[in-house]
Amino acid sequence: MTKDSSKNFEPNIVAFLCNWCSYAGADLAGTSRIKYPPNIKSIRVMCSGRVDVVFILESLRNGADGVLIAGCHPGDCHYQSGNYKTNRRVLLTKKLLGELGIEPDRLRFEYVSASEGQKFANVVTDFVNNLKRMGPIKLPREG
Amino acid sequence: MVKQKILEVKNSDVTGTVNDFLKNLLKSGKISALLVSQSVPSRKVVFPVLISDPDKLDAKVFAPLLPASTSKIVSKITKFQPSDKPLGVVLHPCQIRALIELVKLNQANLNNIIIIGVDCLGTFSLNTYADFPEKKNPIDFILDDFKSNSDKSEQFLRSACVVCNQPVPINADIIIGLFGMDINKEILIEAVSDSGIKILEDLKLDTFKDVKKREKYIEDLIGNRTKKLAAFIKDKTGNIDIESLTSFFDKCVNCHNCMNVCPICYCRECLFDSSVFDAEANKYVKKSESKGLFKLPNDSLLFHLGRMNHMILSCVKCGLCEQGCPMNIALMDVFIPAAENAQKEFKYQPGKNRDEKVPMVVYREDEYVEVGEK
Ligand code: SF4
Ligand code: SF4
Ligand code: FES
Numbered sequence: 120m121t122k123d124s125s126k127n128f129e130p131n132i133v134a135f136l137c138n139w140c141s142y143a144g145a146d147l148a149g150t151s152r153i154k155y156p157p158n159i160k161s162i163r164v165m166c167s168g169r170v171d172v173v174f175i176l177e178s179l180r181n182g183a184d185g186v187l188i189a190g191c192h193p194g195d196c197h198y199q200s201g202n203y204k205t206n207r208r209v210l211l212t213k214k215l216l217g218e219l220g221i222e223p224d225r226l227r228f229e230y231v232s233a234s235e236g237q238k239f240a241n242v243v244t245d246f247v248n249n250l251k252r253m254g255p256i257k258l259p260r261e262g
Numbered sequence: 263m264v265k266q267k268i269l270e271v272k273n274s275d276v277t278g279t280v281n282d283f284l285k286n287l288l289k290s291g292k293i294s295a296l297l298v299s300q301s302v303p304s305r306k307v308v309f310p311v312l313i314s315d316p317d318k319l320d321a322k323v324f325a326p327l328l329p330a331s332t333s334k335i336v337s338k339i340t341k342f343q344p345s346d347k348p349l350g351v352v353l354h355p356c357q358i359r360a361l362i363e364l365v366k367l368n369q370a371n372l373n374n375i376i377i378i379g380v381d382c383l384g385t386f387s388l389n390t391y392a393d394f395p396e397k398k399n400p401i402d403f404i405l406d407d408f409k410s411n412s413d414k415s416e417q418f419l420r421s422a423c424v425v426c427n428q429p430v431p432i433n434a435d436i437i438i439g440l441f442g443m444d445i446n447k448e449i450l451i452e453a454v455s456d457s458g459i460k461i462l463e464d465l466k467l468d469t470f471k472d473v474k475k476r477e478k479y480i481e482d483l484i485g486n487r488t489k490k491l492a493a494f495i496k497d498k499t500g501n502i503d504i505e506s507l508t509s510f511f512d513k514c515v516n517c518h519n520c521m522n523v524c525p526i527c528y529c530r531e532c533l534f535d536s537s538v539f540d541a542e543a544n545k546y547v548k549k550s551e552s553k554g555l556f557k558l559p560n561d562s563l564l565f566h567l568g569r570m571n572h573m574i575l576s577c578v579k580c581g582l583c584e585q586g587c588p589m590n591i592a593l594m595d596v597f598i599p600a601a602e603n604a605q606k607e608f609k610y611q612p613g614k615n616r617d618e619k620v621p622m623v624v625y626r627e628d629e630y631v632e633v634g635e636k
Contacts, residue, residue, distance in 0.1 A: 172571035173533060176564050182552065193627065203625035207608075211622075212571055214607055218600045219567065220503030257504050258563070 359613020
């Protein structure tokens, strides 16, 4: 993963997608041939609630410029409250990232259902554009 | 019954007066054992002891020292099984708050625990206390300083204590009060909870009268500290960005002491102590090739940020992490602003309300629905 700070900078995004919704949503975007930028590396999780802050930090320090988490819409989580709790955790992590000088918007949480292929594509496109504006992530030398 | 009573101080011996009171509790059987700070044999510092023989009691309740997290000790004692017998625990206000958090996290059990909270004059670091540079011993020094309303002891206080705006115990069963009192003559003993009332009800003590004076004193003290805290946060928040953060943790030797001494970090096996982040040689080389170089060990930022995310909403700003750091990293510069700001965001005050759950285990169905959809 080489970084390029010039205009041609292509951000790396790690996306944690819920098996029951967003992962299928991403699949639908693919099978429906909806275009979205190829910058994301998807990781399927059984619920957005599985994503611990450590996953986020590990992604960022191993070369991701942004982390996307997508889960079921409120009320639709297969485990009742995974998405709500992720919502809270993401809010906290964004706050702390900001506190330490890392742009909070490098982390993004979205609700994408299995039928929202178009929304998935829109989210990725928008996120890529935002990250392009932010440029490559700056982390302490330790990486 | 009267909830606020007076211990009469004889010969200005504040410590002795409180010890007589504590001995009485042990002798009467109202408590079977007491967790309290007492001098170690070298007499250089004090450490908590669990004492059941009243004749062996020589407590140093007002020693300006918090050598270890006493809330963590209460957790250790009670987490497998609540105590069968009444157990008194003398705690600093920050440690009561931490204990309440540990109870919420199912790491401590308050059945049969009598929390005796002490108005806190602040504490010195272990090293400062052990090699105290003044002629007087640290206890006399801070008590005299308090009596004469001076702030000479501030130079010795730990940074967490200088900006602490919660020096009065909340959630105690009994409070030993100094603020607003003429401690050459009297100390306040206040029953706060039902079990506190039960313990104090048949003690023949005078009723505390000068309530207004104490309230005023506390109001001024807290007002003053709150200003100091705000100034501290303002000063430190602006200073931390990603460049300075690197150098901030430059000296970190990854010993994880800050985590081990933190009352809130209770996990028996911490993820950051495990080998989950270890990888095959090829991955290291690949990473090196992608960046040209990277520092090793390479997980200190991961550790600090990860730990912070896991515990910051319950951080009681006790500063034990900073005291425990062998490299003298000023951890409070980062943790106090982070804790204040994050707790404000979640409208959560750790240690305040026993019945309120920690924010990360609850949710409301209507909250943040818009987060992802802005
Ligand atoms: S992080 Fe530091 S200040 Fe906060 S509770 Fe733990 S030891 Fe105390
Ligand atoms: S105690 Fe200090 S040196 Fe040890 S891990 Fe914590 S910050 Fe690093
Ligand atoms: S199952 Fe999809 S977010 Fe929980």
